[in-house]
Amino acid sequence: MSIVLYEERAQYDRFVKLIFAIANGIVLYLLYISRKENFYAFLTVLVAFFILLLAQLIFFSMKFRITDSYVEAIFGFYKHRIPIRDIEKIEISDVPLLMGYGLRLWKNTIAFVSKRGRAVVIRRKMGRFKNVYLTVREPEFFANILTERLKTVRG
Numbered sequence: 001m002s003i004v005l006y007e008e009r010a011q012y013d014r015f016v017k018l019i020f021a022i023a024n025g026i027v028l029y030l031l032y033i034s035r036k037e038n039f040y041a042f043l044t045v046l047v048a049f050f051i052l053l054l055a056q057l058i059f060f061s062m063k064f065r066i067t068d069s070y071v072e073a074i075f076g077f078y079k080h081r082i083p084i085r086d087i088e089k090i091e092i093s094d095v096p097l098l099m100g101y102g103l104r105l106w107k108n109t110i111a112f113v114s115k116r117g118r119a120v121v122i123r124r125k126m127g128r129f130k131n132v133y134l135t136v137r138e139p140e141f142f143a144n145i146l147t148e149r150l151k152t153v154r155g
Helices: 014-034 039-059 139-154
Strands: 004-009 063-067 070-075 078-083 087-094 102-106 109-113 118-124 131-134
Touching: 004 139, 014 039, 063 139, 070 131, 087 139, 118 139
Parallel strands: 109 131
Antiparallel strands: 004 063, 063 070, 070 078, 087 118, 102 109, 118 131
16 A cells, blocks of 8 residues: 555646536537427437536546655546656656647657646656656646655665
């Protein structure tokens, strides 16, 4: 059993919240007007509403955790763990504008993006994803905790 040293829920941009609020408003409006049309239109919009709700629950469940043996990023049902011993380098970098939001995968990089701005970038020695972006609330603070833990593990 690992000891949790630090944990936080992701902070989200106003833009992301606005997009979801607009989508909710549109779906609720369609739900309201479709109730008078026919049952199948209403049922279709109701299913769309529940899919949107599930997407929001998954998206807004993003968390970051540092334990005594690994760093973990959680997005919905997916957990990505990086053993502390596998960390080669810790950097702070800006999130590329075209990266998007949510869980992003490309080449040898995985990113957990909840906001624009600075992120902690973990460079790994081995594994499928050599670069891991984490958009934590305070990247410097997160990186300092991780750096101290890395020094302790390496001795």
